[in-house]
Amino acid sequence: MSASAARPDTSTTAWxxxxxxxxxGHRTALELAQRGIVVLVGRSPDKLDAVQQEIAARGGRAVPVMADLSDITSARRAATLITELDLPIGGVxxxxxxxxxxxxxxxQGWDGAFATNHLGPFAFTEALIPSLPDRANIVFVCSAAEDPDRKIAVQAGFRGSRYISAEASARGEWLPGGSTHAGFDAYATSKQGNLATVFALAREHPRLRFRAVEPGVTPGSNLTREMSAPMRAFSRMVSPFAPLIPHYSTPKRAARLITQVLTDPAEATGTYCDENGRPMRASTQVSEPDYSDRYVAETRALLATTPAATR
Ligand SMILES: NC(=O)c1ccc[n+]([C@@H]2O[C@H](COP(=O)([O-])OP(=O)(O)OC[C@H]3O[C@@H](n4cnc5c(N)ncnc54)[C@H](OP(=O)(O)O)[C@@H]3O)[C@@H](O)[C@H]2O)c1
Incomplete structure (x- = not known):
């Protein structure tokens, strides 16, 4: 039987x-709503409600699940709630x-960006894994900011991942020589954690498919909300021209690519693609299996200090 034949009917599949x-994420949820039920995981009940209604107005179905991913207990509780929904999960x-x-x-006293971008999603994913069917796809939206050799990221002020250990990152400590913005070191290091997770878990769980996507610089999102007003105005100005600029994208274009990767029934696992869907090179550091395994092992050891979630 082919991999695609083994897949459940996509109209009832949960994403x-x-x-x-x-x-x-918003644009991707709208795309996925055309391919099944969407489980919306977010921290704001009002915003989740608005997206659920938007999907319903388009004839789709969505289920909201509350989770503050910066809080490990909340991340794990969300995974438990999703498992209890007993939906035929196609991907995460x-x-x-x-x-x-x-x-x-x-x-919890941990660095905010490291917890939100890496520790929470890692705990959420690990808690979901036992209830995922064979061949489910798990996609992480990554960032080339993790790579100290990525020119466009260096020009923007990043200095690549500054990883010392998971414990040091949780304390907000980074390798010297980093960015002038402490938040950028936390971001680049945490996004390297996403890639390490994809690479290491792909080796650990051959029954599942772990994939990483670098969506491209996407000025149309809210990621740069803390930037200065002139920088945000520049982002808004550039946004319509994003598809014409190398390495740039729009939320809609990124959503189409991510949906394709998330719903692709191919066997590919441990992959990383760029904003055009082409294979992407990760930093030399995280491409090394010993390094990504160490990153994941140290993450697990740190998370083991947080009690498992009950309802
Ligand atoms: N934009 C880019 O240029 C770019 C480039 C490379 C990679 N990425 C990656 O793309 C992904 C999406 O970013 P975006 O650009 O679409 O940014 P965005 O517009 O700011 O969206 C971020 C989403 O994450 C949610 N979120 C933030 N903190 C959370 C928490 N503690 N618990 C639960 N949800 C939380 C936000 O919820 P609220 O609505 O409640 O705030 C929002 O739905 C990120 O992983 C980012 O690193 C973006």
Whole structure:
């Protein structure tokens, strides 16, 4: 039997999307609603409600699940709630993310960007894995900011991942020589955590498909909400021309690509593609299996200090 023949009817398949209330995740939720039920995972009940209604108005079906991904207990509780929905899951999109300029800490006392972008999504994914059917696709929206050799990211002020250890990252400590914005080091390091997760979990779970997408610089989203007013105005100005600029994209275009990767029944796992769907080179560091395995092992050890979620 071919991989595609083994797939359930896509109209009843459930697609889980984190961060569906804005930017790339919002557009992707609308795309996915044409291919089945969308499980909307977000932190704001009002925003989730608005997206659910938007999907219903288009004749689709969505189920909201509350989760603050910066809070590990909340992330794990959301996974439990989703499992209890007992839906035929086709795939999971880990899209939610933040790019703060300044460092901040969560209620748990961990670096905010590291917790939101890496620790929460990692805990959420690991808690869901036992209930995912064979060949389910798990996609992470990654960022080339993790790569210190990525010119366009360096020009924007990033210095690549500054990973020392998961514990150090949770404390907001980064390798010296980083960005002038502490938040950028946290962002680049946490997004490298997403890639390490895709590469390491693809090796660990051959029954599932782990894939990474770099959506392209997408000025039409809200990711740069903390930037100065002139920078945000520039982003708005550039947004309509994004498809014409190398490495840039729009939320709609990124959503189409991500939907394609998330719903692709091919066997491909441990893959990473760019904004055009072409294979993308990760940093030398995270491409090394020993390194991505260490990143994941240290993440698990850190998360083991947080009690497992109950309802
Ligand atoms: N935009 C780019 O240029 C770019 C480039 C490369 C990669 N990416 C990646 O693309 C992904 C989507 O970003 P975007 O550009 O679409 O940004 P966005 O418009 O700001 O959307 C971010 C989404 O994440 C959600 N979120 C933030 N913190 C959360 C938390 N603690 N718990 C649960 N949900 C949370 C937001 O919810 P609220 O609506 O409640 O705030 C929102 O739905 C991110 O992973 C980002 O790193 C973006």
């Amino acid at each position: 889980i999307v984190t961060g569906p209330t804005s930017g790339i 999109l880990n899209n939610a993310g933040i790019m703060p300029l300044r460092a901040f800490t969560t209620a």
